[in-house]
Amino acid sequence: METKEILLALRKQHQLTQDELAEKLFVTRQAVSRWEAGETVPNTETLKLLSSLFDVSINTLLGSPRALICQCCGMPLEDTIISKEPDGTFNENYCKWCYADGQFVYHNMDDLLDYLEQHMSNEQWSAQEVRAYFKEQLAKLDYWSGKQP
16 A cells, blocks of 8 residues: 555544644645645654554555564564554564563573573474574574664
């Protein structure tokens, strides 16, 4: 879906008129109309307000142009599991289990590997196989490679 379709769907889902949405965002009704017609796209600050108002990520508002994964554990990110900053804004770099209330949960890779080994090993994957696989994968993520966003 394109941004215009997403904005229209979210506005209707929240049972808001264009006037009501415009008032909440401190813009004109015409601006909302232009977004929904695809003539323009909200600016960055307005996207932040829309994200907060509709409780969706900016990535979602923009039509999910990039696949998001947690830069700590590698889990694919959807709006329901994206972490939030203490002020309620989305942090699209981490899941809510790795980054909670503005704090990182895992400070060393071994703690995360212990958790993954315990919860993901099964008849098909031994604990050692799980640990080896994730150790290799985690090292590629920004959090563990030292390139924290």
